[in-house]
Amino acid sequence: MIICVCNRISDHDIRAAARAGATCCKQVFGGSGKAPQCGSCADAMGEILDETIAAGERHLMAAE
Numbered sequence: 001m002i003i004c005v006c007n008r009i010s011d012h013d014i015r016a017a018a019r020a021g022a023t024c025c026k027q028v029f030g031g032s033g034k035a036p037q038c039g040s041c042a043d044a045m046g047e048i049l050d051e052t053i054a055a056g057e058r059h060l061m062a063a064e
């Protein structure tokens with residue numbers, strides 16, 4: 001699903017960015033060579049980032 005309409009950034013792109021180390025929207029945009037425009041995607045992008053990071057941390061804790 002496209003989350004950022006201005007830059008055509010999908011939820012998959014955001015999860016991939018989080019797994020690559022992005023922790024904020026600015027890093028998602030920068031990592032894809034794009035820049036925020038209207039900013040209306042920030043909340044949804046942040047939620048997906050947080051969920052992906054939290055899931056990764058749970059996965060690491062389960063492996064310990």
Ligand code: FES
Pocket residue numbers: 003004005006007035036037038039040041042
């Ligand atoms: S929807 Fe992401 S900057 Fe506009």
